[in-house]
Amino acid sequence: MFGKAGKAAAVAAIAALALTACGRSDSGSSTNTGGGEAFPKDSLIGVALPQKTSENWVLAEKLFNDGLKGAGFKADVQFANGGVSEQQNQISAMVTKGAKVIIVGAIDGAQLGTQLKQAKDSGATVIAYDRLLLNTENVDYYVAYDNFKVGELQGQALLDGLKAKKPSGPYNIELFAGSPDDANAKVFFDGAMSILKPKIDDGTLKVLSGQTAFEQAVTQGWKAENAQRRADTLLTGSYGTASLDGVLSPNDTLARAVLTSVKAAGKPLPVVTGQDSEVESVKSIMAGEQYSTINKDTRKLVEHAITMAKELQAGKELEINDKDSYKNGVKTVPAYLLPPQIVTKENVKTAYVDDPVLGPITK
Numbered sequence: 001m002f003g004k005a006g007k008a009a010a011v012a013a014i015a016a017l018a019l020t021a022c023g024r025s026d027s028g029s030s031t032n033t034g035g036g037e038a039f040p041k042d043s044l045i046g047v048a049l050p051q052k053t054s055e056n057w058v059l060a061e062k063l064f065n066d067g068l069k070g071a072g073f074k075a076d077v078q079f080a081n082g083g084v085s086e087q088q089n090q091i092s093a094m095v096t097k098g099a100k101v102i103i104v105g106a107i108d109g110a111q112l113g114t115q116l117k118q119a120k121d122s123g124a125t126v127i128a129y130d131r132l133l134l135n136t137e138n139v140d141y142y143v144a145y146d147n148f149k150v151g152e153l154q155g156q157a158l159l160d161g162l163k164a165k166k167p168s169g170p171y172n173i174e175l176f177a178g179s180p181d182d183a184n185a186k187v188f189f190d191g192a193m194s195i196l197k198p199k200i201d202d203g204t205l206k207v208l209s210g211q212t213a214f215e216q217a218v219t220q221g222w223k224a225e226n227a228q229r230r231a232d233t234l235l236t237g238s239y240g241t242a243s244l245d246g247v248l249s250p251n252d253t254l255a256r257a258v259l260t261s262v263k264a265a266g267k268p269l270p271v272v273t274g275q276d277s278e279v280e281s282v283k284s285i286m287a288g289e290q291y292s293t294i295n296k297d298t299r300k301l302v303e304h305a306i307t308m309a310k311e312l313q314a315g316k317e318l319e320i321n322d323k324d325s326y327k328n329g330v331k332t333v334p335a336y337l338l339p340p341q342i343v344t345k346e347n348v349k350t351a352y353v354d355d356p357v358l359g360p361i362t363k
């Protein structure tokens with residue numbers, strides 16, 4: 001539907017939402033000139049992860065520790081469960097310890113400007129991991145699954161699931177989005193809305209609450225209790241006798257929260273989307289409750305981030321497959337995007353065949 005241009009516009013819109021910043025917009029990268037080692041093989045690589053808001057982050061911690069050490073680096077992998085200021089302090093500490101590459105999964109991608117400047121001033125390379133870093137020229141690369149595509153797949157899955165239950169509309173749906181401080185949340189929502197909005201406009205989909213704007217759909221901190229509370233309120237306020245046929249949920253944690261709320265209300269379960277392939281959600285899909293999830297294998301994403309660190313160390317050119325989409329408010333960040341995969345009951349048995357945790361569960 002919306003091709004590259006739509007995606008670029010959506011991602012640029014995120015950047016525009018963020019505070020405007022002045023300054024240069026050069027590429028900012030000084031390391032990969034193509035000639036010889038840029039820094040010693042046993043250098044420190046810092047990885048700043050956000051809060052443990054979904055299983056993918058927890059998995060990433062171990063994968064980074066093992067993978068970086070396996071590659072001969074020293075690793076400093078930190079979570080910031082205490083919030084933004086903790087993450088700021090962790091990044092500053094990585095700079096002080098002399099990290100040569102700092103990989104950042106930001107809690108709030110627009111709040112790290114000072115620390116990222118420190119990182120770049122020290123000569124480190126900054127890689128945004130999974131979530132883009134906003135309003136700063138001090139980010140060199142971005143590595144992530146294609147977030148806009150994730151949203152498109154979720155929107156399409158919702159339509160497919162509704163159609164499978166009842167061949168024609170109108171269908172009553174509600175929309176949930178992720179945490180507004182996470183740069184991904186709006187991209188997921190915009191991707192999904194690129195599919196759903198035309199169907200809302202032509203009356204196939206009805207949002208009985210009327211809450212179709214991102215700001216109305218957000219879930220602070222990606223917290224299950226916040227999504228559950230909003231679902232409770234929506235059900236009481238707008239679904240007295242009406243059925244709720246479908247829910248756009250941006251990830252698995254929130255999908256399960258919505259399902260809990262609907263069960264408590266004693267209503268039939270709607271078609272609910274998700275993301276992350278969390279164990280409980282994959283089981284729920286197999287049991288016919290949650291409709292879909294997204295397979296974004298964390299092992300591949302971490303592996304690629306570590307490959308980038310290795311290439312930087314060796315002074316090699318980095319592989320980039322998206323030069324245009326990720327505008328962060330100051331610059332376009334060269335990105336390496338991996339393809340996400342939709343998973344429903346139909347392909348759940350084949351999707352995870354080489355996953356050590358999900359493979360055995362879905363056999």
Ligand code: BGC
Pocket residue numbers: 052053054056057130131178182184185222250251252275276
């Ligand atoms: C990630 C999602 C995850 C969410 C909450 C996002 O930035 O891309 O995979 O569900 O954070 O942790």
